Amino acid sequence: MRATLIYGAGDVRIEDVPDPVLREPTDALVRVVRSCICGSDLWPYGSRPATGAGDRIGHEFLGVVEEVGRDVSGLAAGDLVVAPFVWADNTCDFCREGLQTSCRHGGMWARDGIDGGQGEAVRVPQAQGTLVKLPVAEDSALLPSLLALSDVFPTGHHCAVTAGVHPRTTVTVIGDGAVGLSAVLAAKRLGAERIILMGRHKDRTDLGREFGATDVVAERGAEGVERVRELTGGDGTHTVLECVGLKPAIETAFAVVRDGGTVSRVGAPQYPDVPADFGVFLRNITLTGGVAPARAYIDELLPDVLEGRVEPGKVFDRTVTLDQVPDGYRAMAGRSALKVLIRP
Numbered sequence: 001m002r003a004t005l006i007y008g009a010g011d012v013r014i015e016d017v018p019d020p021v022l023r024e025p026t027d028a029l030v031r032v033v034r035s036c037i038c039g040s041d042l043w044p045y046g047s048r049p050a051t052g053a054g055d056r057i058g059h060e061f062l063g064v065v066e067e068v069g070r071d072v073s074g075l076a077a078g079d080l081v082v083a084p085f086v087w088a089d090n091t092c093d094f095c096r097e098g099l100q101t102s103c104r105h106g107g108m109w110a111r112d113g114i115d116g117g118q119g120e121a122v123r124v125p126q127a128q129g130t131l132v133k134l135p136v137a138e139d140s141a142l143l144p145s146l147l148a149l150s151d152v153f154p155t156g157h158h159c160a161v162t163a164g165v166h167p168r169t170t171v172t173v174i175g176d177g178a179v180g181l182s183a184v185l186a187a188k189r190l191g192a193e194r195i196i197l198m199g200r201h202k203d204r205t206d207l208g209r210e211f212g213a214t215d216v217v218a219e220r221g222a223e224g225v226e227r228v229r230e231l232t233g234g235d236g237t238h239t240v241l242e243c244v245g246l247k248p249a250i251e252t253a254f255a256v257v258r259d260g261g262t263v264s265r266v267g268a269p270q271y272p273d274v275p276a277d278f279g280v281f282l283r284n285i286t287l288t289g290g291v292a293p294a295r296a297y298i299d300e301l302l303p304d305v306l307e308g309r310v311e312p313g314k315v316f317d318r319t320v321t322l323d324q325v326p327d328g329y330r331a332m333a334g335r336s337a338l339k340v341l342i343r344p
C-alpha cells in the first residue's frame with residue numbers, strides 16, 4: 001500500500017510501504033477513507049532534521065474496518081469508524097477518568113512502529129477502545145465533520161471545557177487556524193454569548209463569525225491587547241482559549257484575561273517557559289489546557305455532528321489525493337490552505 005513519509009523539513013513523500021497485518025488480538029485493520037493534515041504536522045514539516053530515513057506521519061483518519069483481531073468485540077468488517085488522534089484501551093484508570101491521552105496501554109500514531117493516518121490503511125492497536133463506530137455510509141456528506149472528531153474539534157472543545165466556558169463566560173480565542181476556529185465553535189456550542197476572535201486572516205475570521213465569534217480583533221501584540229480591553233470595559237474576558245502555541249500568543253493570553261479568569265492552551269507549546277510572573281500571580285489567573293483526550297469527547301460531540309447542529313468540517317478548505325499530499329503540506333505551511341482533507 002502507499003503512505004505518507006516525512007524525510008525532513010519540507011520533504012514529505014508518498015511511498016510504498018508494507019501492507020498492515022493484524023499483530024495483536026486487540027488490533028483491527030482499517031482502510032482509510034478520509035484523512036487530513038494537522039497544524040501540528042507542520043512543526044516537523046518545518047524543522048525535522050533530514051536523516052535519510054522516512055517516518056510515517058498523520059494522526060487523523062476515518063475509514064472502514066477490514067479485519068478485527070479475536071479479542072475485539074463491538075466492531076466488524078464493513079463498519080465505518082473514526083479514530084481519535086491518540087489510541088487507547090479505553091478501560092484503564094486514566095481512560096475511565098476521561099484522560100485517554102495518558103492511557104497505560106495506549107500511544108501515538110506514527111511512532112514506535114505504529115502506522116500513521118496519512119496512508120491507504122492503518123493497523124489500529126487497542127481497536128475496541130480506540131475506534132468509534134459511525135452510523136453513516138462511507139459516501140456520507142458528513143464525512144468532513146466526522147473526520148474533525150478525530151482531533152481538531154475535540155481539541156477546540158477541550159480548550160473551552162478546561163477554561164470553564166458556559167453561557168455567562170466571556171471568551172477570547174487567540175488564533176484563526178483550524179483549532180482556533182474549532183474553539184470558537186465549541187465555545188458557542190457551550191453557550192458563550194460573547195466570543196472575541198483574535199486573528200488577521202479575513203477569510204478565516206469570516207468562518208469564525210459563522211461559527212459564533214461576536215467580535216474579531218485583527219491587531220496583534222500590544223495593539224491587539226488594547227482592542228480586547230476596549231471591547232470588555234478594560235477588564236479582559238473570563239476565559240482565554242490560546243490555540244497557537246507560540247510565546248507571543250500566551251503572552252497575549254495573560255494580557256487579555258480578566259482578573260480571576262482562566263487561560264487554556266491547546267496549541268502545542270513551542271516555548272520552554274510559561275511567562276507567568278508575579279503580576280499573573282497577583283491577578284489570580286489559572287492556566288490550564290493540554291493535549292485533548294479526543295476519545296473522551298467523541299460520544300458527546302457525535303450526535304451534534306450527525307444532526308447537523310455543528311459543522312466542524314467547514315475548516316477543510318482544500319481536498320487532495322494521496323499523491324497530492326506534498327502539495328497539501330506546502331499549501332498549509334504557506335497559509336494558502338486552512339486545513340487539507342485527504343481522499344486516499
Ligand SMILES: [Zn+2]
Pocket residue numbers: 088089090091092093094095096100102103104105106
Ligand atoms: Zn487506558
